[in-house]
Amino acid sequence: MIAADPETGRSICRQRERGCAGRAQRCSDFVSPRATQAVLYVGAERVDEFADAMRLVREGHDVVVINPRETAPARAFRRGGGTFVRARVEQLPMACCRFDVICENYPYPSGQHYVPPRTFAMARLSRLGPGGRWVLFTEAVRYATLLKALGDYDEGVQRSFRVELSSLPHTEAPPSAYPSAGTRFRLIFERRL
Numbered sequence: 001m002i003a004a005d006p007e008t009g010r011s012i013c014r015q016r017e018r019g020c021a022g023r024a025q026r027c028s029d030f031v032s033p034r035a036t037q038a039v040l041y042v043g044a045e046r047v048d049e050f051a052d053a054m055r056l057v058r059e060g061h062d063v064v065v066i067n068p069r070e071t072a073p074a075r076a077f078r079r080g081g082g083t084f085v086r087a088r089v090e091q092l093p094m095a096c097c098r099f100d101v102i103c104e105n106y107p108y109p110s111g112q113h114y115v116p117p118r119t120f121a122m123a124r125l126s127r128l129g130p131g132g133r134w135v136l137f138t139e140a141v142r143y144a145t146l147l148k149a150l151g152d153y154d155e156g157v158q159r160s161f162r163v164e165l166s167s168l169p170h171t172e173a174p175p176s177a178y179p180s181a182g183t184r185f186r187l188i189f190e191r192r193l
């Protein structure tokens with residue numbers, strides 16, 4: 001029930017917007033509308049990701065988008081007043097911030113970009129504040145399974161975080177250039193209080 005509101009048990013998505021069941025989930029579904037939250041969007045490239053980030057900015061949240069790759073939507077986001085940092089998440093100073101929500105859609109740490117799951121996860125998890133959540137969507141069942149195992153069995157991670165892995169139809173995952181056949185996976189790591 002990580003994605004559910006602790007008071008009502010309803011999903012945050014349903015609280016924020018009636019009738020959203022069945023539509024593609026997005027980062028803003030996991031950000032509480034009740035308080036100003038610190039949100040980090042990792043690896044955003046697409047127009048819809050920046051539109052979602054800007055929605056959160058307009059709602060008053062503190063939003064940072066980070067990616068070493070700067071795309072036209074990133075430049076438009078910055079022109080619109082958003083904070084886009086051209087860097088890798090590992091380069092974000094630890095002292096600078098602890099995030100309530102970290103969102104990431106379809107990282108592809110494979111081939112020459114391969115990053116071992118623990119290294120990959122710790123770069124995100126170490127930047128979560130108490131109760132903070134890292135919400136990751138992926139098409140890669142193997143990487144999703146490795147990350148879930150890390151959350152379940154790595155002593156250091158397991159002590160500090162709860163992990164939930166769900167599969168969902170591609171129509172309920174954020175849009176993606178990856179082939180639409182098949183299932184997407186959503187991982188949520190939540191820092192224990």
Ligand SMILES: C[S@@+](CC[C@H](N)C(=O)[O-])C[C@H]1O[C@@H](n2cnc3c(N)ncnc32)[C@H](O)[C@@H]1O
Pocket residue numbers: 042043044045046049066067068069087088089090104105106107108175176177
């Ligand atoms: C496969 S693309 C996915 C892009 C987009 N989120 C999507 O869903 O289509 C992965 C993105 O993550 C970015 N990226 C890779 N390593 C990163 C890191 N360490 N920190 C931040 N962004 C990173 C890449 O530059 C790339 O834009």
